[in-house]
Amino acid sequence: MNWPMYGYALAKLAKARGEAKPAWLKHLREDTKLFTREAIKWLSTRPATAGDKA
Amino acid sequence: MIGAMLFTRARLHIDDAIREWIDTQWPWLVEKLKMGDLAEHLVIEPTNEFFPHKWEATREAVENLFHTVVEYAEVEPSRVELGLLEPQDEMPPALVKKDDKFVLPLEISELRDPAVTVAILSRKLALLRLMDAGLDLKRDDLPLLMDLACVVMGLGIFNANAAVPQVPR
Numbered sequence: 691m692n693w694p695m696y697g698y699a700l701a702k703l704a705k706a707r708g709e710a711k712p713a714w715l716k717h718l719r720e721d722t723k724l725f726t727r728e729a730i731k732w733l734s735t736r737p738a739t740a741g742d743k744a
Numbered sequence: 745m746i747g748a749m750l751f752t753r754a755r756l757h758i759d760d761a762i763r764e765w766i767d768t769q770w771p772w773l774v775e776k777l778k779m780g781d782l783a784e785h786l787v788i789e790p791t792n793e794f795f796p797h798k799w800e801a802t803r804e805a806v807e808n809l810f811h812t813v814v815e816y817a818e819v820e821p822s823r824v825e826l827g828l829l830e831p832q833d834e835m836p837p838a839l840v841k842k843d844d845k846f847v848l849p850l851e852i853s854e855l856r857d858p859a860v861t862v863a864i865l866s867r868k869l870a871l872l873r874l875m876d877a878g879l880d881l882k883r884d885d886l887p888l889l890m891d892l893a894c895v896v897m898g899l900g901i902f903n904a905n906a907a908v909p910q911v912p913r
Contacts, residue, residue, distance in 0.1 A: 698756060
């Protein structure tokens with residue numbers, strides 16, 4: 691997968707764990723971190739799906 | 745593009761087909777890998793807390809790292825062993841069946857950065873778990889599925905940091 695795909699996948703992981711601001715984001719390289727933050731924000735506007743915590 | 749992202753409304757930087765693929769595969773992977781509630785699993789971080797053994801270019805250090813990743817991937821340790829190789833002309837297979845075990849071949853040239861080594865091992869272990877789940881290994885999207893499985897398994901930070909910018913592997 692490429693950086694934007696990882697960003698979306700990691701955002702789904704955060705949502706499934708109920709993490710709006712995951713502490714583990716700081717370990718991502720800056721570009722992927724930005725894609726992940728964007729995707730977390732985007733997902734927060736979407737209805738929850740099966741398995742989501744938030 | 746990244747600069748503009750800081751000041752605009754949140755949007756995704758993947759197209760709808762890719763998002764739909766991830767949305768479809770995600771619950772399938774959670775079920776097939778028997779992950780249950782993902783909040784009950786660790787997200788593995790590149791820190792001394794998660795990797796307490798000193799990293800150095802020794803067989804012992806590599807074996808320690810291997811066993812740590814096997815534990816985090818939730819694979820039974822007795823099922824796998826590490827196979828260190830001199831650099832090859834062709835990329836070695838992800839897994840090699842040997843008696844009742846799977847060998848994970850790893851070229852010694854891939855040991856320069858322990859974080860990359862973790863990413864490579866995670867992907868091989870993800871494949872093993874997918875095989876255990878009965879995955880059709882002829883699927884066209886197998887490489888992408890292995891990457892996504894690493895994220896589901898909590899090892900995605902390493903693979904994301906080792907990924908390429910735009911072109912899917």
